[in-house]
Amino acid sequence: MENLISLVNKLQRACTALGDHGDESALPTLWDSLPSIAVVGGQSSGKSSVLESIVGKDFLPRGSGIVTRRPLVLQLHRVDENREWAEFMHLPRRRIADFGMKFIFDLLANVRKEIQDETDRETGRTKAISSVPIHLSIYSPNGNWIIAVVNLTLIDLPGLTKVAVEFLTSILCFITAEGQPETIVHDIENMVRSYIEKPNCIILAISPANQDLATSDAIKISREVDPAGERTFGVLTKIDLMDEGTDAVDILEGRAYRLKYPWVGVVNRSQADINKNVDMIAARRREREFWANSPVYSHLARRMGSEYLAKMMSKHLESVIKSRIPGLQSLISKTIGELETELSRLGKPVSTDAGGKLYMIMEICRGFEQIYKEHLDGIRPGGDMIYSVFDNQLPAAIKRLQFDRNLSMENVRKLITEADGYQPHLIAPERGYRRLIESCLISMKVPAEAAVDAVHAILKELAQKSIRETVELRQYSTLRAEVSAAAVEALERMRDESKRATLQLVDMECGYLTVEFFRKLPQDAEKGGNPTHSIFDRYNDAYLRRVGSTVLQYVNMVCAALRHSIPKSIVYCQVRESKRSLLDHFFTELGGKEARALGRMLDEDPAVIQRRTSLQRRLELYRTAQAEIDAITWK
Numbered sequence: 001m002e003n004l005i006s007l008v009n010k011l012q013r014a015c016t017a018l019g020d021h022g023d024e025s026a027l028p029t030l031w032d033s034l035p036s037i038a039v040v041g042g043q044s045s046g047k048s049s050v051l052e053s054i055v056g057k058d059f060l061p062r063g064s065g066i067v068t069r070r071p072l073v074l075q076l077h078r079v080d081e082n083r084e085w086a087e088f089m090h091l092p093r094r095r096i097a098d099f100g101m102k103f104i105f106d107l108l109a110n111v112r113k114e115i116q117d118e119t120d121r122e123t124g125r126t127k128a129i130s131s132v133p134i135h136l137s138i139y140s141p142n143g144n145w146i147i148a149v150v151n152l153t154l155i156d157l158p159g160l161t162k163v164a165v166e167f168l169t170s171i172l173c174f175i176t177a178e179g180q181p182e183t184i185v186h187d188i189e190n191m192v193r194s195y196i197e198k199p200n201c202i203i204l205a206i207s208p209a210n211q212d213l214a215t216s217d218a219i220k221i222s223r224e225v226d227p228a229g230e231r232t233f234g235v236l237t238k239i240d241l242m243d244e245g246t247d248a249v250d251i252l253e254g255r256a257y258r259l260k261y262p263w264v265g266v267v268n269r270s271q272a273d274i275n276k277n278v279d280m281i282a283a284r285r286r287e288r289e290f291w292a293n294s295p296v297y298s299h300l301a302r303r304m305g306s307e308y309l310a311k312m313m314s315k316h317l318e319s320v321i322k323s324r325i326p327g328l329q330s331l332i333s334k335t336i337g338e339l340e341t342e343l344s345r346l347g348k349p350v351s352t353d354a355g356g357k358l359y360m361i362m363e364i365c366r367g368f369e370q371i372y373k374e375h376l377d378g379i380r381p382g383g384d385m386i387y388s389v390f391d392n393q394l395p396a397a398i399k400r401l402q403f404d405r406n407l408s409m410e411n412v413r414k415l416i417t418e419a420d421g422y423q424p425h426l427i428a429p430e431r432g433y434r435r436l437i438e439s440c441l442i443s444m445k446v447p448a449e450a451a452v453d454a455v456h457a458i459l460k461e462l463a464q465k466s467i468r469e470t471v472e473l474r475q476y477s478t479l480r481a482e483v484s485a486a487a488v489e490a491l492e493r494m495r496d497e498s499k500r501a502t503l504q505l506v507d508m509e510c511g512y513l514t515v516e517f518f519r520k521l522p523q524d525a526e527k528g529g530n531p532t533h534s535i536f537d538r539y540n541d542a543y544l545r546r547v548g549s550t551v552l553q554y555v556n557m558v559c560a561a562l563r564h565s566i567p568k569s570i571v572y573c574q575v576r577e578s579k580r581s582l583l584d585h586f587f588t589e590l591g592g593k594e595a596r597a598l599g600r601m602l603d604e605d606p607a608v609i610q611r612r613t614s615l616q617r618r619l620e621l622y623r624t625a626q627a628e629i630d631a632i633t634w635k
């Protein structure tokens with residue numbers, strides 16, 4: 001059973017260390033699910049005294065006005081060491097006091113001072129209050145507690161007050177940033193309510209016996225949040241200060257005000273005792289004597305006093321925790337799942353060193369390149385558009401070429417006679433053929449160039465698409481822009497190279513004709529013509545038509561070949577090359593960049609950074625909680 005309480009203690013410490021105060025941080029909170037005991041009551045009702053009685057140490061700040069301005073989460077731990085000490089969560093690994101040492105009063109004073117200082121650090125000495133708790137742990141050897149208590153967590157809350165708002169504001173009001181006056185009175189009430197309204201909070205409602213119970217702040221606020229009294233324990237203080245002739249028997253026996261659990265009366269040290277430094281051991285002994293020797297209360301002595309109160313609270317806490325464990329486990333695993341999903345959506349955090357940053361950029365870029373390749377390889381859509389250029393666009397454009405104009409009778413005659421010059425050709429107009437073929441083939445450059453451009457446009461579009469589909473690039477706008485620019489630049493370089501290579505194919509066809517084609521042509525003589533025709537016959541219409549048709553046949557043959565070789569050149573220079581080395585240039589430049597320049601590329605939205613940090617801390621908390629609970633339940 002003790003394990004269960006120590007489990008909750010550990011989880012509460014982890015909550016505070018990792019920033020989970022059950023506040024409005026829009027993050028799942030474990031704090032709200034953990035059972036705790038909160039001490040509430042009016043100002044000076046004896047809250048601090050009750051806490052100190054349970055602990056057996058005089059460590060809480062005292063003074064006039066509102067002393068407790070931040071919740072104090074107090075955890076009592078039993079340790080095997082033969083020493084006592086206190087530790088504040090905000091001062092990790094610093095033992096602020098060693099109660100076992102002889103300068104005990106100085107050391108206790110240090111704890112008190114640190115509570116005050118830490119309160120001021122949070123509230124800025126404005127006398128404002130804050131709901132961020134101070135975490136104080138007290139470690140004591142087994143059996144060394146004045147009250148033999150198991151590990152216990154208690155929350156001390158600022159005292160409620162009914163003092164007129166006007167009066168308090170005159171001495172304690174603080175002005176918010178907007179210049180609106182706010183009253184401490186309402187702030188305290190709201191903050192106390194925010195703690196005790198949580199269904200897992202066990203309320204220790206402190207009422208002084210020397211005041212009318214009907215006006216008890218503790219009873220009023222606890223009834224508000226726990227009308228059935230399921231989790232409220234009534235504690236009556238200052239019974240020794242009641243007017244002569246009056247007693248609290250009616251209350252303690254549950255007749256004056258019935259609660260689900262029986263009332264517990266306590267007698268704490270008076271102010272005079274405190275001033276005289278009456279120690280807690282003596283105070284406890286006196287309390288025991290008070291109950292045992294009082295003619296009015298002796299019949300109740302067995303279930304009265306701070307010692308009984310501590311034991312009762314421990315026992316109750318145990319049963320509450322036990323009943324909550326299964327719900328807590330399923331809540332934790334569900335929340336871990338949710339936190340992990342959101343974290344993976346936000347992506348990895350940016351590493352701090354240059355190497356880590358470089359690695360991260362490379363990894364993101366590789367992810368992008370992989371997606372780009374998948375588009376080309378048919379794993380993702382888009383690559384088929386390139387084939388459509390080769391299969392439809394290019395043949396259609398070649399078909400549209402107007403060779404008829406180049407090979408009109410007039411043009412054939414013009415080019416042949418021009419090529420012949422002053423010496424008409426003897427057997428065949430070789431130079432004329434060359435000129436005619438060249439004039440036709442040169443126009444192949446237009447569809448060839450258009451195919452290069454069309455594929456370039458498709459590759460560019462696929463690169464942009466891949467950038468959009470690279471999840472990690474979404475969060476780094478600068479890197480996204482740089483990768484995009486680098487990809488476009490590389491594709492443009494590849495387009496220029498592709499254009500050069502593809503047009504070279506056409507130039508190559510113009511530069512050297514396929515001899516076999518012409519050798520196979522039947523000669524005039526073979527066809528029954530007369531090789532001794534006059535020079536004028538050589539330029540007659542039939543002859544020129546035959547030349548034109550031969551040229552057309554040859555050009556068509558070359559165009560058919562180019563229709564196949566142009567796609568090869570384009571794929572080689574653009575598609576294959578971009579798959580192989582789209583960001584190579586970018587990577588080379590990246591290698592020369594310094595940490596700051598790399599950092600600029602990974603400039604995340606600060607809100608995302610903040611959110612990721614919060615989620616990570618919360619996840620850490622939940623994983624710790626899961627491990628702790630698993631360890632306990634396995635035992």
Ligand SMILES: Nc1nc2c(ncn2[C@@H]2O[C@H](COP(=O)(O)OP(=O)(O)OP(=O)(O)O)[C@@H](O)[C@H]2O)c(=O)[nH]1
Nearest residue numbers: 043044045046047048049159238267268269270271
């Ligand atoms: N005689 C006597 N005095 C008590 C008892 N309980 C508390 N006091 C005194 O009442 C005064 C206020 O007690 P605290 O314990 O400081 O009360 P508190 O509710 O913590 O006060 P705030 O934190 O300021 O709201 C102190 O002087 C205590 O000594 C008691 O049972 N008997």
